[in-house]
Amino acid sequence: MITVTEKAKDRITELRNQEGHSENHNVRVSVKGGGCSGLMYDLDFDDQINEGDDVFEDKGVKIIVDKRSLLYLLGTTLEFSDGLNGKGFQFINPNANRTCGCGESFSI
Numbered sequence: 001m002i003t004v005t006e007k008a009k010d011r012i013t014e015l016r017n018q019e020g021h022s023e024n025h026n027v028r029v030s031v032k033g034g035g036c037s038g039l040m041y042d043l044d045f046d047d048q049i050n051e052g053d054d055v056f057e058d059k060g061v062k063i064i065v066d067k068r069s070l071l072y073l074l075g076t077t078l079e080f081s082d083g084l085n086g087k088g089f090q091f092i093n094p095n096a097n098r099t100c101g102c103g104e105s106f107s108i
Contacts, residue, residue, distance in 0.1 A: 002029065002065065002073055004058045008080040008089060012061055021045050026055070026062040029078070031069040039072065041091050 004012070012027055028046040031039050044063055049055060054070055056063045065086055077092040 001075070002056050002058070002063050002097050003077045004061045005077060006059065007082075008078045009059045009061050011089070013052070016045060019045065022027040022047070028064045029036045029073060030066055043089060052074075065079065069105045 016023075024048075025045040028044050030042045033039060033040055050062055050066070052067045052100045054067070056067050057067070063078075066075075072095060073091075073093065075094045079090045079092055081087065081090055084096060
C-alpha cells in the first residue's frame with residue numbers, strides 16, 4: 001500500500017485543478033531506471049488503469065502503480081514539502097537503502 005499525507009493530498013487536488021484534469025485522472029506512481037542513485041520516482045496524472053496495475057486509495061486520492069514498480073514502493077508514503085529546504089513531492093520509502101539529496105532517486 002502507498003499512503004498520502006494531507007499536504008500531498010491537498011497539492012495533488014490543487015495541481016489536478018490547475019492542469020484541467022477531471023476527477024477521473026488519478027495519480028500514477030512508477031519507478032524507472034536513472035537518477036544519481038540508480039532508480040527514479042515518476043509521478044503523473046492518468047485516467048487509464050492498465051491490466052496488471054494495482055490501485056490504492058488513501059484520503060480520497062487514487063494511486064495507480066504497475067506491478068514492477070510496486071515491488072519498490074510497498075509501504076511508501078507520499079509527502080509534499082514547501083519548506084526552506086525545497087518544495088515538491090517527497091517519497092518516504094522504507095525499502096530504499098540510499099536516497100539522493102533531491103529525494104527523486106534511490107537505490108535498494
